[in-house]
């Protein structure tokens with residue numbers, strides 16, 4: 001038998017562990033961690049890369065051919081068609097929409113990217129003329145990114161120094177070992193190295209992640225009100241004068257206004273709203289501020305509330321007050337200029353961002369980041385306001401399982417006149433499509449991975465096997481569609497030509513990149529870069545942001561802003577419990593539920609409940625429980641967790657059942673987004689309340 005080995009990067013979560021694919025006779029027989037190259041391979045305890053990737057490459061249910069729906073939406077009846085026919089139908093429908101209603105009546109809907117599919121999706125939308133590109137940015141990444149941008153002028157990430165000391169680490173609403181959002185590039189290996197040197201650890205999480213067990217302090221806040229807690233810590237740091245005075249004097253603007261604001265409330269107010277005792281708030285503030293440099297890694301839990309932007313602003317300010325920005329062992333800037341700028345790829349010369357025409361024009365930071373919040377798409381399809389959206393193309397996304405207000409999403413997808421979905425498997429969303437396109441995974445085609453962009457790594461994912469059947473890379477689908485739409489001058493003869501093009505700033509070819517495998521970013525400290533470190537108008541860290549004020553956004557993270565979350569997230573007599581969620585440790589979002597090994601480990605949706613809360617509801621472990629609020633009702637299986645606050649329940653996210661073919665994969669049975677509202681929204685980014693939602697439970 002002929003065998004070969006190929007280095008590549010895990011495409012399941014943002015940590016992108018370095019892996020080796022073992023190929024025999026054209027099949028991947030095994031995937032193992034890469035222990036030899038020295039590139040980080042921080043495999044999660046579930047070993048999703050080694051387990052799920054070979055299972056997915058070889059899965060019999062992979063989509064293999066373009067399909068056209070022949071039954072009713074959701075009926076599951078399909079006929080195989082050729083790529084030529086599929087592209088012809090799609091181009092014809094898009095052109096018809098453009099001619100009758102304008103290009104903006106076609107939406108481009110994108111999920112978390114793995115390689116260049118996001119870039120291609122944006123480029124096609126731009127050149128076709130629609131500003132309506134929908135992404136999960138409204139509750140993923142944008143709030144952290146924008147807070148960093150307005151506070152520091154650019155994204156600040158973990159310095160990951162091997163030798164420099166970090167005195168304290170705070171992990172806040174982030175699960176670095178199992179999940180790996182890598183929002184500030186904090187990898188478990190780097191954390192563990194610091195902890196081994198005696199660095200203090202604070203965890204702020206309603207659930208006991210592995211790091212909570214090792215923490216010097218574990219805080220279990222009320223879900224959804226982290227912004228209030230962050231202001232409480234800031235208050236202690238300012239009023240006990242624990243901040244870095246030299247840094248604050250030389251490098252910040254607006255400190256006095258923040259000081260004045262935090263004097264308007266008491267620590268008792270903070271404790272009451274967040275369920276965190278005053279003594280813990282004080283202890284956390286002291287531990288974080290007195291063990292400098294200290295770094296705070298906040299995760300996705302803070303981005304899904306109606307106060308998300310200001311919560312993330314408070315987190316950025318907290319980081320900065322300790323002077324741990326731009327120093328070894330703290331947070332630094334990582335700049336990657338060896339990849340063609342993605343923004344320029346999205347908007348080729350002569351195509352500026354069309355903010356005014358976007359259905360998201362009221363969300364000023366959303367249009368600034370060129371995305372439409374997911375629920376804005378749903379509302380627009382349903383209402384026809386401000387104008388109709390009739391057709392949509394979906395790449396790498398499963399909205400029926402992941403968008404808030406799942407019933408509204410269902411209605412909207414049912415109402416679309418024309419719907420194209422590209423995926424690797426059938427999902428609840430593909431079942432509502434008119435055309436389904438089979439996608440090839442990294443490894444089945446050559447690509448470049450650069451996401452999450454702020455970590456600055458550019459990685460090579462070469463092709464080492466053929467895709468199943470006639471599956472194509474998303475970027476190829478979009479490239480060929482672009483040509484069909486008469487936009488050939490913005491696309492490539494052969495899509496693989498784009499790989500050399502993207503690497504042109506690095507001065508290497510894709511072939512050379514295959515040996516090099518990774519391009520690391522350049523790291524900047526404050527020292528030596530004083531004149532350009534903070535790319536803000538003042539050239540300093542902006543505690544008070546006039547730029548935000550000019551945009552009509554609160555220039556300081558005021559307590560009143562944080563309390564907007566409370567209006568949505570308050571328990572009541574009818575709904576006395578608060579639910580929140582984390583991502584599933586065994587799966588990526590709603591995907592990969594068809595991997596048999598992982599499904600054996602995690603066969604169904606499980607809700608964690610405190611035993612006392614369960615007892616009061618007459619529930620035993622293993623029972624099926626109804627979780628209900630005014631939006632709807634779902635069912636999950638009870639698991640006791642005595643570490644949870646008895647007022648909090650933690651249902652599983654992203655569940656549908658690929659084996660339940662008859663009933664649209666039981667898309668609503670366990671889907672927590674049935675219980676999530678699509679409004680109100682954070683005013684500038686469109687974030688909705690995903691964490692901290694009232695509910696009740698019963699048998």
Ligand SMILES: Nc1nc2c(c(=O)[nH]1)N[C@H]1C(S)=C(S)[C@@H](COP(=O)(O)OP(=O)(O)OC[C@H]3O[C@@H](n4cnc5c(=O)[nH]c(N)nc54)[C@H](O)[C@@H]3O)O[C@H]1N2
Nearest residue numbers: 173174175179181207223224299300301580582583588589
């Ligand atoms: N295995 C796996 N990995 C993934 C993903 C996946 O689905 N599965 N998804 C990827 C994506 S798209 C993202 S955005 C990242 C997200 O990665 P993370 O940033 O780690 O986000 P979550 O897992 O959503 O939540 C992190 C932690 O927040 C806690 N939490 C929940 N609600 C609250 C709250 O109100 N306050 C506080 N302080 N904590 C809270 C949860 O208990 C959890 O431990 O992970 C990526 N990686």
Ligand SMILES: Nc1nc2c(c(=O)[nH]1)N[C@H]1C(S)=C(S)[C@@H](COP(=O)(O)OP(=O)(O)OC[C@H]3O[C@@H](n4cnc5c(=O)[nH]c(N)nc54)[C@H](O)[C@@H]3O)O[C@H]1N2
Nearest residue numbers: 111112136140396397398399402422423424439589590591
């Ligand atoms: N209640 C609640 N809702 C949430 C969250 C939450 O924590 N709670 N998290 C939010 C977050 S952070 C995010 S990022 C969103 C994510 O929401 P989505 O963007 O919908 O993400 P996924 O569920 O991963 O859907 C990705 C789909 O792409 C398919 N896929 C995988 N690889 C490829 C490929 O190479 N090509 C193509 N075409 N398809 C592929 C997978 O099979 C899967 O069906 O969900 C959000 N929704």
Ligand code: SF4
Nearest residue numbers: 010013016017044049
């Ligand atoms: S899913 Fe696991 S193996 Fe894959 S990148 Fe994430 S942590 Fe690494």
Ligand SMILES: [Mo]
Nearest residue numbers: 136139140300
């Ligand atoms: Mo996300």
